[in-house]
Amino acid sequence: MKISKIFLYDEPSVPEININQLADFIKKNFAIDIEVRKNIFSNVKETTAKQLASCRIFNTRKPFEFHSPSAEEIEFEKNSFQNSSKIKNIIMYDGFEFQKILSDLISEAENSANNFHLIFTNRLMCTYDYNDYRYHGRAIICSNPSIISTTGIIEAPAKPKEYYIELISNMAQGLNLESIKKKYRGAYLEYHDERISTIVEGYAMQALFYYLTGEPFCELEECRLFNPHWQKELLHSQIEIGKLCKKHQKILGDLVLDLNS
Numbered sequence: 001m002k003i004s005k006i007f008l009y010d011e012p013s014v015p016e017i018n019i020n021q022l023a024d025f026i027k028k029n030f031a032i033d034i035e036v037r038k039n040i041f042s043n044v045k046e047t048t049a050k051q052l053a054s055c056r057i058f059n060t061r062k063p064f065e066f067h068s069p070s071a072e073e074i075e076f077e078k079n080s081f082q083n084s085s086k087i088k089n090i091i092m093y094d095g096f097e098f099q100k101i102l103s104d105l106i107s108e109a110e111n112s113a114n115n116f117h118l119i120f121t122n123r124l125m126c127t128y129d130y131n132d133y134r135y136h137g138r139a140i141i142c143s144n145p146s147i148i149s150t151t152g153i154i155e156a157p158a159k160p161k162e163y164y165i166e167l168i169s170n171m172a173q174g175l176n177l178e179s180i181k182k183k184y185r186g187a188y189l190e191y192h193d194e195r196i197s198t199i200v201e202g203y204a205m206q207a208l209f210y211y212l213t214g215e216p217f218c219e220l221e222e223c224r225l226f227n228p229h230w231q232k233e234l235l236h237s238q239i240e241i242g243k244l245c246k247k248h249q250k251i252l253g254d255l256v257l258d259l260n261s
């Protein structure tokens with residue numbers, strides 16, 4: 001697949017994404033023309049709010065079925081279009097359905113295979129896994145458009161095991177969540193963590209690798225294409241290592257040559 005232009009849609013409620021810095025990063029690494037846009041929801045349709053409310057997940061043990069939304073749920077979606085910082089609680093959406101709805105918001109002129117769209121949202125993307133018959137939070141939905149969920153980056157890779165163990169044992173004695181959080185601070189991402197701006201570079205690379213090569217991930221933890229199951233792995237690949245492995249660096253070099261030939 002060839003890309004002649006990338007459209008990058010910001011999530012205004014998460015300034016830590018630092019969208020212009022990300023655009024520079026992509027331009028520098030992939031040498032593709034790029035346009036930054038404020039928010040995918042600045043151009044919604046009459047039906048968008050209802051569609052979004054219909055793909056919310058309430059039972060994580062059941063495969064996807066459309067939800068019949070209440071007037072309040074539709075209103076909530078409408079109010080979040082311009083100000084998504086209103087989303088305080090974590091609301092789960094089926095990632096594939098969500099992706100389809102957003103795809104529908106892209107104009108026909110721009111919805112061609114050589115235009116790649118990368119959309120940020122703070123809504124939590126989830127996909128149903130038939131291996132364990134439940135929904136899991138996702139940081140990224142690879143497709144065109146690709147979706148990167150900032151809430152997914154924070155919630156999907158698990159925090160240290162000890163954190164959960166301590167949380168559960170403390171619950172029995174009357175929970176002091178703050179002191180546990182303090183103890184593990186830095187070991188996992190928090191909301192509005194400034195490291196998000198670096199981490200989104202890795203996820204953007206995964207989305208682009210998926211579209212250009214069909215393979216978004218690398219099995220090496222020492223590569224920004226590594227698909228982390230733990231926060232520790234995420235921070236290792238994206239912050240401590242912060243680069244591609246040799247193999248993927250070579251693939252990227254070849255891609256850039258090919259894209260510009």
Ligand SMILES: [Zn+2]
Pocket residue numbers: 218219220223224225244245246247248
């Ligand atoms: Zn790699």
